[in-house]
Amino acid sequence: MALERLFRRRKPTGAGRDVPELWTKCPACEAQIYKKDLEANWLVCPKCGHHLRLPVEKRVALLADEETFERTTGQVVPADPLEFVDTEPYRERLERYQAKTGRPDAILGGRCAIEGVPTVLLVMDYAFAGGSMGTVVGEEIARGAELAAREGRALVIVAASGGARMQEAALSLMQMAKTTMALERLWERRLPYVSILTDPTTGGVTASFAALADVIIAEPGALIGFAGPRVIKQTIRQDLPEGFQRAEFLLKHGMVDQVVDRRKQKAAVAAVLRHLHPGVKRGA
Numbered sequence: 001m002a003l004e005r006l007f008r009r010r011k012p013t014g015a016g017r018d019v020p021e022l023w024t025k026c027p028a029c030e031a032q033i034y035k036k037d038l039e040a041n042w043l044v045c046p047k048c049g050h051h052l053r054l055p056v057e058k059r060v061a062l063l064a065d066e067e068t069f070e071r072t073t074g075q076v077v078p079a080d081p082l083e084f085v086d087t088e089p090y091r092e093r094l095e096r097y098q099a100k101t102g103r104p105d106a107i108l109g110g111r112c113a114i115e116g117v118p119t120v121l122l123v124m125d126y127a128f129a130g131g132s133m134g135t136v137v138g139e140e141i142a143r144g145a146e147l148a149a150r151e152g153r154a155l156v157i158v159a160a161s162g163g164a165r166m167q168e169a170a171l172s173l174m175q176m177a178k179t180t181m182a183l184e185r186l187w188e189r190r191l192p193y194v195s196i197l198t199d200p201t202t203g204g205v206t207a208s209f210a211a212l213a214d215v216i217i218a219e220p221g222a223l224i225g226f227a228g229p230r231v232i233k234q235t236i237r238q239d240l241p242e243g244f245q246r247a248e249f250l251l252k253h254g255m256v257d258q259v260v261d262r263r264k265q266k267a268a269v270a271a272v273l274r275h276l277h278p279g280v281k282r283g284a
Contacts, residue, residue, distance in 0.1 A: 026050055028221075042262050051219050051262055053199065056108045056123045059158055063266050064112035064121055071110040072147065073122070078105050078136045082169060090167040097128045105136035106161075109144050114156065115270035117277055120148040123158040124205070131161035133205050134168040138175025141209060142182035145193075149185035154273045155193040159210040163203015176208035183212055192276035194269055197224050197247070197256065211255070215272045217265065218247035218256040 023032050028050035038045070042062055043052040054062070060069055084090040098104060106129055109122035122144045124131045141157065148155040164172040186193050195213035197206075200223040207226055210216075218224060225245035233240055243249050247259045260268045274280050 027052070044262055049220065049261070051199065051221060053126055053160070054262065055127070056125045059123045060108065060112070060121065062262065063114055063156065063158075063269065064119075065114065065116065069110055069112040069121070071108070072120075072144070073107055073109045073140045074104060076104065076136050076139050076143075078134060080167075081171070082167070084167040084169070086167070093129070093167070101125060101128045103128065105134065105140070106131050107137045107140045109140060111147075111151075111153070114154075114266065114273060117270060117273040117280055118151070118153045119156055119273065120144045120151075120153050121156050121158075124160045126160040126162075126200075129165060131159075131205075132163060132165035132172070133161060133175050133203075134165035134172045135175065137165075138172075138178050141175075141179045145179070145182040145186055148191060148193075149189050152189070152191065152279055154191060154277050155183075155186055156196065156269060156273075157193075157209065157213075158196045158198060159201040159205050160198045161201055161203065161205040161210075163205055173204060176204050179209040180212060183209060190278050192273055194272055196265065196269070197222055199223050202226065202228070214276060215258070216256045217258045217260050217268060218250065219262055219265075220247060220259055222247040224250055224256070 022035055024035050024038060025032055026045040026047060028045060029048035031045065031047040033045060033047070042058070043054050044050070045052070078094055080091045103125065106125045107122060108125060109120065112119055112121050122141060124137070145155055164175070183193060193213045195210050195216045197210060197216065197218040199219060199221065201210055202223065202225055206224060223245055224247060229240055229245060241249070247256060250256045251259050258268060
């Protein structure tokens with residue numbers, strides 16, 4: 001009996017309740033993964049290769065050369081001109097997301113170098129209102145494109161979004177035209193723009209700047225499309241091909257140029273930028 005009591009599991013008490021979970025389950029293959037191993041692998045399952053969603057700060061660390069990132073976003077803050085209320089006031093919803101993420105809206109960006117190529121890198125944050133594009137996201141993307149054109153830099157945008165932000169109504173839809181027009185300045189100077197589509201990239205983001213790059217790279221298994229599968233099926237009243245909105249299907253049908261494992265993306269992006277940037281010597 002004494003030996004049984006010695007090995008009996010006890011419930012944690014006091015400070016023991018705050019011990020973090022050391023293991024997590026892959027949502028695809030359900031393998032148990034040591035969290036530190038998963039983080040060291042850029043949140044790619046080492047068993048099946050499933051790409052979990054990567055926080056924006058880690059995305060910057062993945063792509064930008066060490067100690068080159070200089071943030072330029074964060075000076076523009078969202079407003080609530082429509083005084084929108086659904087299940088809660090939009091202003092309160094914004095405050096909650098801002099407290100959660102530590103940034104004013106769903107994007108982080110700045111100057112950096114990618115394997116030595118001067119670049120403006122913009123990363124959408126799905127943790128902030130599902131990465132939805134409102135007036136601030138549209139403005140930051142336009143400013144980023146203009147900054148790249150002004151300074152002779154490449155532009156790389158990592159998309160992760162549920163689409164336009166409904167709480168800003170028509171104001172959010174206007175960002176589709178605004179971001180598209182800002183890209184014209186890059187094209188006039190023949191500066192490269194690479195779009196990286198991650199899970200998910202949908203709605204007005206897919207229908208505007210995310211699909212207008214010189215080279216479009218997608219992550220394995222990423223959901224990419226305009227409307228959701230259920231909406232499309234109800235509209236056309238037909239069964240849809242299996243996986244028709246996944247990166248691999250879109251690669252096969254010409255919507256994306258490459259499907260690249262996250263761990264190899266920096267090298268893939270850098271190769272494109274070196275080839276297309278007019279200020280970079282070939283073979284450098």
